[in-house]
Amino acid sequence: MNLTTDLRLQGIYIDASLQSLSDFLHQRQAQYSKFYILVDEHTHELCIPLLLSRVRALQSSEIIEMGAGEEYKSLQTATQIWETLIENFADRKTLILNLGGGVVTDLGGLVASLFKRGIDFVHIPTTLLGMIDAAIGGKTAVNVGGAKNMIGTFNPPQGVFISVDFLSTLNRxxxxxxxxxxxxxxxxxxxxxxxxxxxxxxxxxxxxxxxxxxxxxxxxxxxxxxxxxxxxxxxxxxxxxxxxxxxxxxxxxxxxxxxxxxxxxxxxxxxxxxxxxxxxxxxxxxxxxxxxxxxxxxxxxxxxxxxxxxxxxxxxxxxxxxxxxxxxxxxxxxxxxxxxxxxxxxxxxxxxxxxxx
Ligand SMILES: NC(=O)c1ccc[n+]([C@@H]2O[C@H](COP(=O)([O-])OP(=O)(O)OC[C@H]3O[C@@H](n4cnc5c(N)ncnc54)[C@H](O)[C@@H]3O)[C@@H](O)[C@H]2O)c1
Missing domain, CATH: 1.20.1090.10 (Dehydroquinate synthase-like - alpha domain)
Structure with missing residues (x-):
């Protein structure tokens, strides 16, 4: 296979320091009214400190937390997040940053794809599976009635920002x-x-x-x-x-x-x-x-x-x-x-x- 695709042209940035995310937010500051970071309970505790220490532009963002694990990849969780966004008067210039494994990026991608008929989102994958697979390729989804990925969209994020430093807290x-x-x-x-x-x-x-x-x-x-x-x-x-x-x-x-x-x-x-x-x-x-x-x-x-x-x-x-x-x-x-x-x-x-x- 010819692997000539330029990752950056595809909006995928592999950079431990997350400087590329800072640059992305700086370049687009006029485009977005507010940043919401979606986390699960583990990435809230273990990944938010690293993210905020490296990307200063995110220090005044709102954080939305969901439960950790596949059982939370549901329409119910998505609805709760939409309600939070509505209560906070989130508009169409909102950017959602999904910080987590495949569950957070799949669900956060779906939430953003459908909120007000679609707002921008980026992925910051924090598991190895997320970095090599779930965050890339633009598939979003939730599970319904125990069946996996039944409701979803094909919708690519504005960027995927990968820092291997997140892997240091991942369990074996x-x-x-x-x-x-x-x-x-x-x-x-x-x-x-x-x-x-x-x-x-x-x-x-x-x-x-x-x-x-x-x-x-x-x-x-x-x-x-x-x-x-x-x-x-x-x-x-x-x-x-x-x-x-x-x-x-x-x-x-x-x-x-x-x-x-x-x-x-x-x-x-x-x-x-x-x-x-x-x-x-x-x-x-x-x-x-x-x-x-x-x-x-x-x-x-x-x-x-x-x-x-x-x-x-x-x-x-x-x-x-x-x-x-x-x-x-x-x-x-x-x-x-x-x-x-x-x-x-x-x-x-x-x-x-x-x-x-
Ligand atoms: N969209 C796609 O193309 C695609 C491809 C493959 C898989 N997926 C989906 O991805 C999901 C699985 O993703 P996963 O394996 O990342 O699972 P996950 O998102 O459930 O994460 C696994 C666990 O690791 C925790 N965690 C995440 N980052 C951490 C960190 N840095 N330190 C400590 N703990 C951390 C999470 O809280 C969770 O408990 C499935 O729902 C699958 O359907 C989607």
Whole structure:
């Protein structure tokens, strides 16, 4: 893939000091009447001090706090925020700054997209998953009735400002959830990124800034060619069809829940096996990747009796057509293929393989 897209032209700034955000606010000061910073309870405590100490223009902003976690990514939370904005006479020149992980940026993006038919917003992602994925690409959403991302818009922010310094307070599990997506980017689009990840122990001291930049380039380049996910944007779903099924399975089970990126990492084991079965992906390479994933993520156990349920969840994926499951599969590292229709029998083989690990 040609990664020539200039991140800054796409409004994505990777800069630990957040000087780019100060410059952005300075350049546009006449354009905005007021700044509202949306946080969750954790980013309020852990990220606001760093943000305000680096971006002086934000010191007199209003802060709106929501609950932390996926259960708050709801229309109810959005409505509460709209009510707060209305009580404070927020006008169409208001700028919303979403400071948080994917939950805050997805919800804050939706709130801004619909408030008074749309006001400007920027994202300041504070989780690894947010920096490499959720904050980039202009998808906003809330969950409805337990179903994920059912109501949302495609609407890009005015800017995405990424400072790796926010990651210092992130707990290990949330960091690893981001690593699941990081591995995915290497496998779908960049052999160099994968080889570099493979050489490292996953932790906050690895070359994260470079890797975040690489992922942001990959995602923004794909999104710039296929904003509405009609074609190659689907590549980004590698690991997700099986991963979402494992995530739903874990949510209804009793062993433990799986975070999104953990489920994607395990989902990639199943989808790599399908890639070997259907697209002749090199089995030796598959084994190397699989070992790396299993060295870093705990396997979520499944048994024969669970297979039918898992396939049923895969069929519910909104990317399917008819009753066959559509996967993204790889023919080699860095070469992904979307809309790969797979028969139940072949999925069953891949699940048996995973269960035997
Ligand atoms: N829009 C998209 O394209 C897209 C892509 C991928 C994922 N998503 C969405 O992203 C969400 C998951 O995002 P996430 O993994 O960032 O979860 P999250 O936003 O729930 O954050 C995880 C936890 O980390 C805390 N946190 C955030 N930043 C912190 C920091 N710097 N220090 C300490 N704690 C911090 C949060 O309060 C939360 O408890 C899902 O809702 C998913 O649907 C959206």
């Amino acid at each position: 599990r949330d960091l690893y959830s981001g690593f699941g997506e990081l591995i995915k980017y290497g496998l779908i689009a960049s052999k160099d990124l994968w080889q570099s990840i493979e050489k490292h122990e996953l932790n906050e001291n690895m070359e994260l800034e470079w890797m975040i930049e690489e992922c942001a380039l990959i995602k923004s380049s794909i999104v710039s060619e296929d904003f509405y996910e009609k074609g190659k944007r689907k590549w980004l779903n590698f690991g997700h069809t099986a991963g979402h099924a494992l995530e739903a399975f874990a949510m209804h089970g009793h062993i433990r829940t799986l975070m999104h990126g953990e489920a994607v990492a395990l989902g990639m084991i199943i989808e790599l096996q399908l890639s070997v079965q259907l697209l002749h992906f090199d089995p030796q390479c598959q084994q190397r990747i699989q070992h790396f994933i299993l060295d870093n993520f705990d396997l979520y156990p499944i048994e024969n009796k669970d297979f039918a349920k898992l396939i049923q969840w895969m069929k519910m994926d909104k990317k399917n057509q008819d009753s066959q499951v559509n996967f993204v599969l790889l023919s080699e590292v860095g070469v992904a293929h979307y809309d790969q229709k797979v028969e139940d029998q072949q999925i069953l083989h891949a699940l048996q393989y995973y269960a035997s690990l």
